[in-house]
Structure formats: structure tokens, C-alpha cells
Amino acid sequence: MRIFLFGISSFSYWLTAQMRPADSNAVSARALKSCVPNRAAIEYLEALFPWIPQPYHVLVPSHIKSSVPEAVTHVSIFSYRGKPFVRIGDGVFASCPELCFVQLATMLPLYELVKAGNALCGAFFIDPDADGLLGGRAPITSKRRIEAFLRRNPGLRGAKAGRSALRFMVDGAASPPEAFLWSVLSTSQRHGGFAIPGLVMNKRIRPSKKARRIARRETLVPDLSHSVSRLAIEYDSNSEHLEAAQITRDSSKRLALEADGYKVITVTTRQLADSAAMRDVAGQAAKRIGYRMRIRSKNFDQSQRALYAAGWSLDSYHWRPKSKETRTAGCGLVP
Numbered sequence: 236m237r238i239f240l241f242g243i244s245s246f247s248y249w250l251t252a253q254m255r256p257a258d259s260n261a262v263s264a265r266a267l268k269s270c271v272p273n274r275a276a277i278e279y280l281e282a283l284f285p286w287i288p289q290p291y292h293v294l295v296p297s298h299i300k301s302s303v304p305e306a307v308t309h310v311s312i313f314s315y316r317g318k319p320f321v322r323i324g325d326g327v328f329a330s331c332p333e334l335c336f337v338q339l340a341t342m343l344p345l346y347e348l349v350k351a352g353n354a355l356c357g358a359f360f361i362d363p364d365a366d367g368l369l370g371g372r373a374p375i376t377s378k379r380r381i382e383a384f385l386r387r388n389p390g391l392r393g394a395k396a397g398r399s400a401l402r403f404m405v406d407g408a409a410s411p412p413e414a415f416l417w418s419v420l421s422t423s424q425r426h427g428g429f430a431i432p433g434l435v436m437n438k439r440i441r442p443s444k445k446a447r448r449i450a451r452r453e454t455l456v457p458d459l460s461h462s463v464s465r466l467a468i469e470y471d472s473n474s475e476h477l478e479a480a481q482i483t484r485d486s487s488k489r490l491a492l493e494a495d496g497y498k499v500i501t502v503t504t505r506q507l508a509d510s511a512a513m514r515d516v517a518g519q520a521a522k523r524i525g526y527r528m529r530i531r532s533k534n535f536d537q538s539q540r541a542l543y544a545a546g547w548s549l550d551s552y553h554w555r556p557k558s559k560e561t562r563t564a565g566c567g568l569v570p
Contacts, residue, residue: 236326238276239267239294240287241309242338245329246351247287247552251363252323255332255375261318262328264311267296272306276326281305283324286363286554294330309338316387332376333384340393340400345426346545348400352381353414354549356406358437361553369410377406407437412507413458413470415547419513420459420468420520424530427538429517432526434459434468442495450491457492457499464524465497468516472504498523510543 240248272293280291290304294311319334330338332355339351355376362370378401385394403422408414417436422428439454440462447453457467469489489499500519506512521528532538 236273236276236279237266237270238272238280238291238327239270239311239320240323240327240329241292241294242330242335242342243552244287244292245335246339246355248284248323248329249332249335249375250354250549250552251286251361252375253360253370253372255373256321256323260322261331262320262322263318264313264315264320266320266328267294267311269296271295271299272303272308274303277303277305280327283327288552288554313388313391315391319384319388331384333381336376336381337385337388337391337393337397340396344541344545345396345400345403346542348396349403349418350411350414350545350547350549351552352378352400352404353408353418354411356381356404357408357410357414359408359410361549363553367550367553371409374407378404405436409437409458410470410472411547411549412472412504413437416468416470416502416507417459418542419507419510420517422542424532424535425538427535427540427542429514429521429528431517431520431524431528433461433463433524434520435461438462442491446491446494449494450487455488455491457497460497461520461524465495466500466520466523467492467497468500468502468520470507471501508546510539 277291290307292307292309295308296311298310299308319331320328321331323329329335336352336355340348343351356374356378358371358374359369360372362368381397381401385391385397403418403426405414405417408417413436417434418428420429420431421434422430424430436459437456438460439456440460441453442450442455446455458470459468460466471485492499500516502516506516518528
């Protein structure tokens with residue numbers, strides 16, 4: 236029995252994976268031969284990964300409809316180079332993160348695809364055993380790796396849309412809201428962002444001796460920064476849910492940055508969810524770096540509504556019990 240996850244179902248797995256499996260788990264498309272989902276395979280998959288939403292999207296080698304309603308089949312006839320599938324369980328395979336992204340490009344609109352791509356390239360995972368809270372991980376892919384995969388597999392369906400989305404993605408975000416914060420501030424006005432130039436995500440800096448003494452650490456990592464103008468933008472997730480030690484750590488980080496001459500702008504969840512409030516944040520950032528922010532695009536308002544409609548919530552891609560607290564502390568969008 237073998238079952239190959241496709242697109243959204245592969246993404247649901249990668250969203251909760253703590254690491255990328257070793258290269259020895261990679262397999263070629265030849266393993267797809269005679270692979271058609273049946274009732275036993277679906278029940279096995281449900282028991283192994285209960286947080287992956289149904290219906291499952293699965294790959295098959297020919298135009299064969301699934302005999303079970305819980306599976307949606309997608310035909311794979313492309314001649315992939317290399318080994319684009321990864322063994323994630325006994326008899327269960329997922330599209331590698333790079334192929335998964337390209338498959339998503341055939342299924343999702345632009346802003347939703349960018350959000351998913353940022354998650355694949357991010358430094359976080361959603362822990363299904365901790366009520367959907369976030370954990371940290373080394374990124375399982377990157378924009379560069381996705382671009383290299385596309386070059387190795389020219390003509391792959393979804394490549395054009397995938398390349399378009401790559402322009403608006405960011406590597407290394409530590410949470411879905413951080414990635415969304417970058418999108419709102421950095422994306423072009425034509426696509427709904429404020430087009431603040433030169434912002435980088437989670438760039439490690441070495442502060443002065445005085446700042447290191449304040450922070451009690453050797454390096455600092457602002458969520459977003461602009462080193463030339465000494466600007467740091469910090470996402471402050473709902474502080475009422477943070478432990479005292481984390482509040483102290485965040486406060487000392489801010490004081491250390493300010494001691495080194497950084498202007499620190501803090502963005503709360505409520506501000507991030509409010510496009511008008513984010514215009515004020517963008518204005519502060521633009522002023523600091525000497526950028527004259529003027530909304531010139533005729534499509535700005537419409538595009539920003541689409542950007543905010545996508546938001547940062549990833550709840551639809553994994554199953555977990557719903558509660559107000561976990562929506563706030565985890566990955567969901569708070570209205």
C-alpha cells in the first residue's frame with residue numbers, strides 16, 4: 236500500500252513537520268506506479284496524520300477516479316528530474332516542499348499562495364500535539380531552493396504562477412503574523428503593500444558592548460530591520476498570553492536596540508489586522524529611512540483588500556480544536 240499526498244495535503248503535512256526528513260527518504264516518481272488510494276489507505280492515513288484535513292489530495296499515475304469520497308485524485312504524468320517525493324511514513328509520501336509549492340500554485344490564488352510559501356520558507360511549524368501552538372524549526376526550503384527546482388523542471392504546471400508568487404515571499408519568518416507584517420510593509424503598492432524599501436527579515440546584528448549588557452546576549456534579531464537607518468520593527472503578539480520571562484526578554488531587547496540608536500516600532504496584533512493602523516506604521520517607517528511614501532497605484536485599495544482577505548491564518552490547512560486562546564496565541568488571524 237502506497238499513497239502520495241498532493242498540493243494542499245502535502246502542505247498540511249509540512250506545516251506541522253518539525254524538520255525536513257533526511258535525503259535518504261527521497262524517492263522518484265517511479266514509485267507512483269500502481270498507486271491508487273483505497274479505503275484501507277485512507278483509514279491508515281487518517282490514523283497516522285489525523286490533523287490533515289479531508290478530503291485528501293493524492294497523486295495517481297493515470298486518470299483513475301478514487302473509489303473513496305475522502306480522496307481527490309490528481310494525475311501525475313510529468314517527467315520530474317531527481318527525487319521530488321519524500322517518505323513521511325510507512326507507505327506514505329509527500330511532495331517535497333519545492334514541488335508542494337508549485338502544486339499549490341495550481342490550486343490557490345496569489346495572496347494565499349504567498350502565505351503558504353512563506354510558511355514553507357519560514358522558521359516555524361504548527362504543533363498539532365500542543366493545541367496548534369507554534370514551534371521553531373530550521374526552514375525546510377527557501378526561495379532559492381524553489382527557484383532551483385523550477386529551473387530543473389521546466390514546463391511544470393504551476394511554474395508561472397509560482398514564479399510570480401516568489402517575488403512577494405520572504406525567507407525565515409518566525410511566525411505567520413511576522414510574514415504578513417513583512418508583506419504589508421514591503422510588497423509593491425500595486426499588490427497591496429506599502430512598498431517600504433530595504434526591510435529585511437530576522438537579520439542577526441551584533442550590538443555594542445553597552446547594548447549587549449542590557450540585553451544579556453551577544454546578538455539581537457529584530458523581526459524586521461533597516462540597518463542603514465537603524466530602524467527595527469517588532470511584532471508584539473498578544474502580550475497578555477506571554478510569560479513573564481518572555482516579556483522581560485522582549486523589553487530588554489527593545490532597550491538594547493534603542494541604546495544603539497535604533498528607532499523601534501512595535502506592531503500589535505490588533506494593529507496588524509487594521510489596514511488603517513498599518514498605514515500609520517508604514518508612515519513612521521518611511522519617515523525614518525527617508526522614503527517619501529505616496530500611494531500612487533490605482534489598484535492599491537482593491538489589492539490591499541485582497542491581501543487582507545488572505546490574512547495570515549493557516550487554520551484551514553490543519554485540523555485542531557478551536558478555542559479563542561489558541562487562535563490568538565497560535566497562527567490564526569484575530570479579527
